[in-house]
Amino acid sequence: MFGRKIKILRLSGFDVYVDASWLVLAALVTWSLADSVFPMMRPGLPKATYWYMGVGGAIGLFLSIVLHEFAHSVIARANGIRMRGITLFIFGGVAEMMDEPPTPESEFKMAIAEMMDEPPTPESEFKMAIAGPIMSVLVAGVCYGGAVVLSDPMEVVSITLRYLGQINLLLAGFNMVPAFPLDGGRVLRSILWKVQNSLKKATHVSSIIGSSFGLFMILVGVVSILTGHFVAGFWWFLLGMFVRSAAQQSYEQVLLRQYLQGEPVARFMNRNIVTVPPDLRLDEFVQNYVYYHHFKAYPVVSEGRLLGIVSVEALRGIPKEQWTTLTVADAMEPCDGTNSIPPTLDTLQALSLMARQGKSRLLVVENGELLGMISFRDIMEFFNLKVALDESIP
């Protein structure tokens, strides 16, 4: 059930998604509010009332997070940064661009406003990052104000609002911790970027601070658990893990953008490809091509015309007995926009197409003519080489 996004609402042009895992969190939050938080804030109410308050508090928490991310998104859009939408999730993978299996480390994310570009200037990053915490402080003010006004006539609503006021202050406070990629870390990065005039250096420094901070939180968690504070310790530990891996991943993404943006796929494509005819029997294809060349995919070409692509993956879905009767044409995937790209396409866009389509290789085609193939692995090998060479130069 994890990793499934459900669109729940549309807020002035932004789609808000909920990861299926968020439903688990919503249930946990409602339960802990009804069972311990509200009875502690105001003892002596009927049990059912605490559950109503719990549901109200959970919905309020959800809206608070949406408003926080919404503020980021609106300011980002005003500064020309394209946004994909807002996703709320826990334990989701952020391997948006990657086709490889997600890392074993679990991620903990309450919400992310998904950016498609890096901010164009330090000023735009600063404004975008600070907008979320400012919104949370404003929402906290409204909640506290409401709590005061309603304290007499509607005590139950007032208590719920007071809780939401605290949560929004906490949300602003936690996010302003200067650990990239949290908002505070982004603010720090924008300042470093402005001072050093290099996005790469600024990201590097902020991500080191971010991952050290994550390590610190993990240690606090471990110490808390050892001294008997299990629940608090567990939260510190999880948040620390999240901050740490997010800091490291963000730096990698910046490098990936920097090295691959503006590079046409023609630079990385493999021209050394083996094509197969469509009328070839599958058993012959396996014997004479797959076991001989060891490639994972083969373009299907007939009389110089590109018809499609046949992959080892597709063969797995066909029972072996049928390999002697079926041909490559039966197993191939025809050429279309999901597996073919022009040689001038930006490599970063090719990567994101691979991620969206769940494909690890694409055909590079110009005017119906096959030029080559590009694979996720080739791009990542180039990227790793480039990082290794760049890092060795002080």
Ligand SMILES: [Zn+2]
């Ligand atoms: Zn934020």
